[in-house]
Amino acid sequence: MTFRITPARMTMAASSLIAVSALAACGTSGSDSAANLQLKPSTSTTSSSSAAAPTSSAAPSSATPSTTTSSKPAAKPTTKATKPASRGEARPATTTRTVTDTKTLYFSTVKEYDSTLAKGTSKVTTAGQSGSAKLTIKQTLVGGKVVKSVTVDRDVIKAPVNKVITIGTKKAVAAPAPATTGSTSGGSSSGAGLNLARAAMWDRIAWCESGQRWGLVASNSTGTYYGGLMMTRDAWRIGGGLKFASVASGASRAEQITVANNLYAQLGLKPWSCRGAA
Structure with a gap:
């Protein structure tokens, strides 16, 4: 069809x-x-x-225009843009600044010991003085409040002076009794356990050895010497000085002369380099 x-x-x-x-x-x-x-x-x-x-x-x-004309995607950017703004407003501002300050530098107290000063006594030989320093400080502030401080520079304007206290260690010595006349070979005793024979000779040797500084301690390349007669630890021990003190500088003039007389009886003037002053 x-x-x-x-x-x-x-x-x-x-x-x-x-x-x-x-x-x-x-x-x-x-x-x-x-x-x-x-x-x-x-x-x-x-x-x-x-x-x-x-x-x-x-x-x-007919379906394509209806999809492109939708208004839903346009609402999302508005929501995302508002959240960061609210968070940013809640955070306080962080800033830094540099400031200066003056700090007091306090002195220390130092103790020194003197064998020529009577034991149990002390005196201030140097008065203490405080000093000062200029500090440069870097500060970190959050919301106007200081949260961190760091010292970046320290300039000493005046240094402190330490206080010095001198403490005596010399034992008290009784007034020596008048020396009795004796021969140069023998030893006359005076006082309890003391022998002050040849006292004038020992004073002359002490003047040559130490300037008659009975509490002196001196060292050189040959060793360390103690007292007015500059005796070593061994010489002091051999002369029986340990019953008075551990070293000669800790004993009195009379005790040192007593030990020197004991050494003289054994060795003569050989232990002393200033024996020519006798």
Whole structure:
């Protein structure tokens, strides 16, 4: 059976296609209406197939504009932009500054011992004085409050002077009894356990050895010497001086002369380099 497409049918199909396109452009969902318009003009197979092709192509074109015109994505940037702003306002500002300050430098107390000063006595030989220093300080502030301070420079304006206290270690010595006359070879005793024979000779040797400084302690390349007669530890021990003090500088003049007489009885003047002053 042969179908013939007449001009009238073509005109009706074109009109239906124009009507469907008009409905899609206006944003109306008219798929069913477009189908109705296509079915009304003709019941032929040729008309239906020609009308169906525009319908399927028109459906995607109507869906695409509705997707691009959505307003939901535009609301998200507004929410994200407001949160960082609120956090930034809550944080206090952090700043730094440099300040100067003057600090007092306190003196220390130093003790010194003197064998020529009587034991149990003391005196201030140097008065203590405080000093001062200029400090340069770097401060870190958060919200106007100091949270950290670091000293970056210290300039001493006046150095402190330590207080010096001298403490005596010399034992109290009783007034020596008058020396009795004796021979140069013998020893006369005076006082309890003391022998002051040849006292004048020992004074002359002491003057040569130490300037008669009976509490002196001196050292050189040959050793350390103690007392007015500059006796070593061994000489003091051999002469029996340990019953008076550990070294000669800790004993009195009379005790040192007593030990010197004991050494003289054993060795003569050999232990003394100033024996020529005798």
